[in-house]
Amino acid sequence: MNEEELLAARFEEHRPRLRAVALRVLGSASEADDAVQETWLRLSRTDTTGLDNLAGWLTTVVARVSLNLLRARTTRCEEPWDGHETGQAADQADPEHQAELADSLGLALLVVLDTLNPAERLAFVLHDMFAVPFEEIAPIVERTPAATRQLASRARRRVQGATASGESDAARHRQIVAAFLAASRGGQFDALVALLAPDAVLRVDSTSAQWGAIPAHGAQAVARSFAGRAKAARPVLIDGAPGLAWGPAGRPRVVFDFTITDGKVTAIDLVADPDHLDRLNLQLLDMRSGHH
Known part of the structure; x- marks a missing residue:
C-alpha cells in the first residue's frame, strides 16, 4: 500500500464522524457529503508529515467547510431544510435522510438549530x-475561547427550552x-366543537371550492363542515406538522392543514391545488401508532 492509499484508508476510518459533524451543522445530507468530500480534497493536498492528531485536524477542516456553507446559505437568505430553494432537494426526496436526521436529533431540536446563527450552531454542535x-x-468561529463558550451556552439555553416544549407540543x-x-368520522359534533377555538376558521383554496368545499367561521360552523365526514382521510405530516390528507390509491388530492394554538384548532386550510400539493413534503402516518 503506497502513501496515498494509506492516507485514503486513514481518512475512511474518520469519515463516519466527519459526516456526522457536517450533518448536524448543516442539516442537509447532500451538503454534508459535499463538506466531507472537500475535507478529503484538502487532506490530499496537505503535507501530513508531522501531523500527530489527524482526527482533530479533520474535524477542524470539516467544521470550517460546514461553517462556510452555512454562512453562504444565510447570505443567500435561503431557509435551511427547504429543499425547494436550496441544494437539499435530494434530501427532501429521500425519506432515509430525513429519518436519519429526525431519529438522531428529534424534530424539535432540528427546528431550534435552524434558529441559531452559524457560529452558535457550530459551537453547540462541536462542543455539546x-x-x-x-x-x-474558537479559531474556527474566530472568537476567543471565552466568547466561544458563551456562544455554546446561549445556544444550549435555547435548545433546552425549545426542545422540551417543542417535543411535547x-x-x-x-x-x-x-x-x-375520530370525532369527524364518528359524527361527534360536540367533540369537534371542543377541539376548535371559538373563532376557528375553515379556509378553502380555489380548487377545493370548485369541488364544493365552503369556507366557514366559528367553531360550530367548522364542526358542522366536518361532522360525519373525512371517513377516508389519513393522518399525515405536512412539512413536519400533523395534518390530514385524502386521495385515491394513496395519492393525495386534498390536504387538511391544521393551525393549532394553545391546544385548540384555530384554522384548517383545505389545499387541493396540484401545484401547491407538489410543493408540500407529505409523509403518511400509521393511524394506529402515529408514526411513519
Whole structure:
C-alpha cells in the first residue's frame, strides 16, 4: 500500500464522524457529503508529515467547510431544510435522510438549530454533541475561547427550552389532529366543537371550492363542515406538522392543514391545488401508532 492509499484508508476510518459533524451543522445530507468530500480534497493536498492528531485536524477542516456553507446559505437568505430553494432537494426526496436526521436529533431540536446563527450552531454542535474543546472551536468561529463558550451556552439555553416544549407540543398536536379525525368520522359534533377555538376558521383554496368545499367561521360552523365526514382521510405530516390528507390509491388530492394554538384548532386550510400539493413534503402516518 503506497502513501496515498494509506492516507485514503486513514481518512475512511474518520469519515463516519466527519459526516456526522457536517450533518448536524448543516442539516442537509447532500451538503454534508459535499463538506466531507472537500475535507478529503484538502487532506490530499496537505503535507501530513508531522501531523500527530489527524482526527482533530479533520474535524477542524470539516467544521470550517460546514461553517462556510452555512454562512453562504444565510447570505443567500435561503431557509435551511427547504429543499425547494436550496441544494437539499435530494434530501427532501429521500425519506432515509430525513429519518436519519429526525431519529438522531428529534424534530424539535432540528427546528431550534435552524434558529441559531452559524457560529452558535457550530459551537453547540462541536462542543455539546462531539465534545470538542472550546480552545479548538474558537479559531474556527474566530472568537476567543471565552466568547466561544458563551456562544455554546446561549445556544444550549435555547435548545433546552425549545426542545422540551417543542417535543411535547408536537406530540400534543398529533393527538389533537387524531382526535379531530375520530370525532369527524364518528359524527361527534360536540367533540369537534371542543377541539376548535371559538373563532376557528375553515379556509378553502380555489380548487377545493370548485369541488364544493365552503369556507366557514366559528367553531360550530367548522364542526358542522366536518361532522360525519373525512371517513377516508389519513393522518399525515405536512412539512413536519400533523395534518390530514385524502386521495385515491394513496395519492393525495386534498390536504387538511391544521393551525393549532394553545391546544385548540384555530384554522384548517383545505389545499387541493396540484401545484401547491407538489410543493408540500407529505409523509403518511400509521393511524394506529402515529408514526411513519
